[in-house]
Amino acid sequence: MNKSSFHLTEQNQKIESRIVVALERISEAFRVLLWNESKQNSLSPIQIQILIFISFHSVEKCKVGYLANEFNMTKATISDSVKVLLSKELVTKEIDPIDTRSYTLSLTDEGKKIAKKASFFASSIEQPIEKLTEEQKIIMLNGLLKLIYDLNKSGIITIQRMCFNCSYYKTEKGLHYCNLLNTKLAESEIRVDCPEHETIT
Template identity: 45%
Template sequence: MNCFAYFAADTLVMDRSPFNPDEQNSSNDMLLMAATERVSEAVRVMLWEQAKDYGLSPIQLRVLLFLESHHEDMATGTYLSREFNVTKATMSDVVKVLIEKKLVQKKENATDVRSQVLKLTAAGKKMAAATGQFAGKLLPYIESLDAKQKLMLKEVLLGMIFHLYKEGVVNTQRMCYNCVHYSLQQGRPFCALLQIPLVKETLRMDCPEHVLNPEA
């Protein structure tokens, strides 16, 4: 499967529901769509349970985890609203609560004195460290897969995410497929920045060196 190609949806007839068991039992396309939703729901449940235990909403917890692991250039309300596909007003409310809970604070932007960035407080860092494994119940299964299965699953999932990005369902993706450093060397995918071939083993989903290619 070549996940750099744009995925056609002509195998799915859109007036049929993948959540109908009869459709699933007669079409693996439908079953896989329903199974993807089931896994997504399970992750949402684990996120909700973890957030509730710490007195947060799911999106508040996700913002904490994002701030803990990403560069401060991304730590603005505008960027976070794009990252989590919510309005600026909604993200402003999220940030306000996190500040009130003394988990986040606003600091001057070192590269732009006209704006501020969000940073975790000591309490925020402690909470992020304690909650970052909210989906840990799924990890043992993934670890049990052999190397070939993991690489196949990685390629499929990255391809699905890129397809959703191309369809405008998700706004921000820092992956190889839509980066200006993605190139072809002797007809094969290559990272011009890191000077490495982009094979299954080296593909990234959230790259710190990512620069968006607006034409991707």
């Protein structure tokens, strides 16, 4: 790679570079939408993300250590954000009786209210996707899943709960299969964030 994907000549010559730039533009849209949502609630973007995450995930994942890995941040940074959420009475913590240094987080009623509203922050991105054909959606989904999988393998993205790195998943002759559900999976059914996910060891 001799030139940056952001070099205009490189973009014109390589479709890979144009895809990278397109993804960067979309990531900018996510940042803007998340910032707007966080400002409305006098919170930081990561604090909004923590509330949304807690709202939709099991209690064992709602710990500072897991959240740090989930969002690719240090435990100290997540702890600081959690302290703010605790002070604003948006979350509560339950100390682990076995390890008193560890605790799980849950939402208060006000936290649930904010998380529910904030979870729709990306709806304006979903709307144009709905206009795509089913074939276009499947191609886009599979391309993104493979990209996320490779980024996960290279260590750029830490935690993933997708089919491709799940112990229940297998593929044969191009067909996807889930051993937990004991069923074939259509390409449109491959999951990005599965609650039953078991990481391959």
